[in-house]
Amino acid sequence: MSRVAVGDFQITLVRAGVYYWDGGAFFGVVPRTLWSRQLPPDERNLVPLAFNCYVIENGEHTVLVETGGGGKMDDRARARMKLPARIEPLPEVIASQGVDPESIDIVINTHLHWDHCGWNTILEGGVARGAFPRATYYTRRREWEHAHERHPRDSVSYIDANYDPLIESGQMKLLDDDGEVVPGVRVHLAPGHNRDMLLVTAASGGQTFCFFSDLVPTTAHLTPTWVAAFDLYPLESIEMKTLWLGRAADENWICGLGHDCEVGFTRVERVEGKHASFQAYG
Numbered sequence: 562m563s564r565v566a567v568g569d570f571q572i573t574l575v576r577a578g579v580y581y582w583d584g585g586a587f588f589g590v591v592p593r594t595l596w597s598r599q600l601p602p603d604e605r606n607l608v609p610l611a612f613n614c615y616v617i618e619n620g621e622h623t624v625l626v627e628t629g630g631g632g633k634m635d636d637r638a639r640a641r642m643k644l645p646a647r648i649e650p651l652p653e654v655i656a657s658q659g660v661d662p663e664s665i666d667i668v669i670n671t672h673l674h675w676d677h678c679g680w681n682t683i684l685e686g687g688v689a690r691g692a693f694p695r696a697t698y699y700t701r702r703r704e705w706e707h708a709h710e711r712h713p714r715d716s717v718s719y720i721d722a723n724y725d726p727l728i729e730s731g732q733m734k735l736l737d738d739d740g741e742v743v744p745g746v747r748v749h750l751a752p753g754h755n756r757d758m759l760l761v762t763a764a765s766g767g768q769t770f771c772f773f774s775d776l777v778p779t780t781a782h783l784t785p786t787w788v789a790a791f792d793l794y795p796l797e798s799i800e801m802k803t804l805w806l807g808r809a810a811d812e813n814w815i816c817g818l819g820h821d822c823e824v825g826f827t828r829v830e831r832v833e834g835k836h837a838s839f840q841a842y843g
């Protein structure tokens with residue numbers, strides 16, 4: 562299922578391809594004997610991960626959440642992640658899902674890691690231009706500032722050509738606080754994966770969709786303590802997962818996950834008899 566209705570919103574999953582990453586890094590302190598049953602690794606211990614993006618439409622606005630990994634990586638990086646020689650540009654993938662990419666007027670990046678904002682821009686003759694010319698792009702100001710701090714721990718995750726040309730042109734706006742981007746669509750600070758990652762909710766007609774981004778990258782990460790090794794603040798990840806998955810379970814939200822290759826939309830429920838543990842259903 563790649564499209565659901567949530568009140569007046571139509572929400573479409575757009576997978577901007579699949580890449581492979583070290584399974585150990587994706588599951589942190591969880592033993593391989595446990596995570597490998599949920600997400601079997603290949604001979605290099607790599608697990609498949611989708612670049613999940615979502616289009617939220619209500620006839621008035623077309624909001625794109627995340628823009629995938631982009632096409633700026635070199636041959637070595639492509640080989641390491643098992644990416645194809647030609648990566649289909651995101652506007653083409655969106656068009657193939659029956660959504661006119663020209664209609665997108667808002668783009669939200671939950672954070673600025675390359676795998677979430679890569680198709681913000683397209684390189685033409687070495688110059689990056691916005692891939693969605695009509696859109697205003699949003700992310701959090703402190704995330705953009707952190708990207709420019711070039712901390713040795715995570716500087717490799719940031720490619721300035723994905724956002725700086727849009728800041729310079731005025732096409733990208735930096736948010737200081739949580740709030741509504743268009744009526745019904747809100748961003749919420751949820752630190753853990755990094756300090757300034759956002760969740761996105763779309764609420765209409767008593768129903769809610771929530772995009773969990775890297776707070777819950779796959780259904781294998783629904784257990785709050787199953788946190789990636791590269792999360793900068795793992796204790797906050799556990800706290801935020803417990804809080805937000807609890808809300809999703811109690812209010813029967815439809816959830817989207819940052820990198821799941823199989824599941825585009827799911828609901829979550831509490832696991833009976835276990836403290837703060839969740840499973841997918843529906």
Ligand SMILES: [Zn+2]
Nearest residue numbers: 674676775819
């Ligand atoms: Zn990610």
